[in-house]
Amino acid sequence: MLQYVVRRVIVAIPLLLAMSFVTFMFIQAAPGDYFDLLRQNPQISEAVIDALRAQYRLDQPPLIQYGSWLWHLLQGDLGYSFAYKAPVAAVIAGRIGNTLILTGVAMILAWLMAIPLGIYGAFRHQTAADRALSFFAYVGMSIPNFFLALLLLYLASLTGWLPLGGMRSAGFAALSWPSKVGDLAAHLAIPALVISTASLAGLQRLMRGNTLEVLRAPFVVTARAKGLTERRVRYVHVLRNAINPMITIFGYELSSLLGGAALTEIICSWPGLGSLMLGAVRQQDLFLVMGSMLMGGIMLLGGNLIADLLLAWSDPRIRYGRI
DSSP states (O other): OHHHHHHHHHHHHHHHHHHHHHHHHHHHHSSSOHHHHHTTOTTSOHHHHHHHHHHTTTTSOHHHHHHHHHHHHHTTOOOEETTTTEEHHHHHHHHHHHHHHHHHHHHHHHHHHHHHHHHHHHHTTTSHHHHHHHHHHHHHHHSOHHHHHHHHHHHHHHHOSSOSSSSSOTTGGGSOHHHHHHHHHHHHHHHHHHHHHHHHHHHHHHHHHHHHHHHTSHHHHHHHHTTOOHHHIIIIIIHHHHSHHHHHTHHHHHHHHHHHHHHHHHHTTOOSHHHHHHHHHHTTOHHHHHHHHHHHHHHHHHHHHHHHHHHHHHOTTOOOOOO
């Protein structure tokens, strides 16, 4: 298993390099750069702008710029954010925790609800409860995240029950620890619910389908013929086999949650990587875009690796040899 993890890490390096190269070339293809905004300020001379461009190698051809960025990356330097006037690592460090909190809570909500609901619907196949759960799953998969976010924000504005954006209230620092937790939970409610809704619907459908497929398997018929109780058949034999495909898609689910979090963060004013990336792209903050992309790629590949390890842990029959 250790050799498998090492090989996966080695394979991830060229993937991250390819992602970074494509991202860098796309940014270079866009007209202008961040310093074009500075030229609009009459207090900044052209000589100062030229000196800054030379300092960060932005006056060189794109391939040389990319090579310079890679060289600094190998030294642990993600570059400097022109918009935030701070190192990229410090800017990302202040935002990545917020995104992890949001996506982590959304994933926990989705999985804790999807698996039992999917099992419940499968065990009551073609009943009114199963049809109702299937209907709500289709609705959840059909509603776009941005529309649901706007709808919930509108309802919150009418009722005043939840904050309309942000991560903390104005007087957060003066609150006690229980009040701080409650304030954070209130701000987290709408974006976490928005992100988890589509994921919950899809996972519920998958869990229901997996359970129905396993229920019809020959070994389940054999287990019942041997006289095992229905509870043991369902929650030992059926559930153990139906859960494996869910673990397999864990990594892809993490990537989809991160993708959905970007738009939701922007709409709900959640200070995470999504809103940070949008601002960096709009301002053409080159090094901040590259750093944010790199963090997103690492989280995606790490999620897929964790999914494979969890699958091997849950099913002793699975052994990883070659990639």
